[in-house]
Amino acid sequence: MMLYMRQPQPRAMTTQERLKKPNSLHAALRAISPSRDNDWGRALHLPVLLAIVLAFSGCGTSSTVKPQIGTIAFTNANGAGVAPVTLLTAGTFVYLDVVVANDPELLGVNWSVSCASQLPPGTPLPPGETVDESCGFFTPVHTASAPVPSYAANGSGIVTVYQAPAAQPNGGTVTIYASSTTDPSKFSSITLSIMP
DSSP: OOOOOOOOOOOOOOOHHHOOTTHHHHHHHHHHHHBTHHHHHHHHHHHHHHHHHHTTTTTTSOOSSSOOEEEEEEEEEOOOOOEEEEEEEEEEEEEOOOOSSSOOOOOOEEEEOOOTOOTTTTTTOOTTTTOOOOOOOEEEEEEESSSTTTSSSBTTBBBEEEEOOOOOOOEEEEEEEEESOOOOOOOEEEEEEEEE
């Protein structure tokens, strides 16, 4: 007759005992979490948090991709291309549009014009005038990027109308600018002669 000796069964560890066990995952997590006895764990949180903030700081609306402004194009009211002009008679108008590439926010362009007749900055406008029209003006002064989509009824919001000044400006020329709304340092320009 053989006697078998029963081996004692190990008892289950309590949560407290598991946390105290040096090679357990819980012990590792406990080591880096703040506690009264563990000040270096608190110090570890700041660099980790800072690394996360820096990693996501570039994820806003700003972008390293710069917009590119195409050549200003002459069009009709619906955005269909027409032959470019270099000369306008005072008081006449042309339709213009421009393509903006790398414009993820689809902000389009702002239109402006300069000439030798424009008022110096800070000079008050003549009575009754709300805009210096000595170089001409745009309607509208801001447009979306061309081309006009095929589903659109017309070029509204994409095509602008440049109205030449009522009289020939000093020097006889105007320079038209289409500047990116996202980055105004990116622009396209053309120079037109204005005849009386």
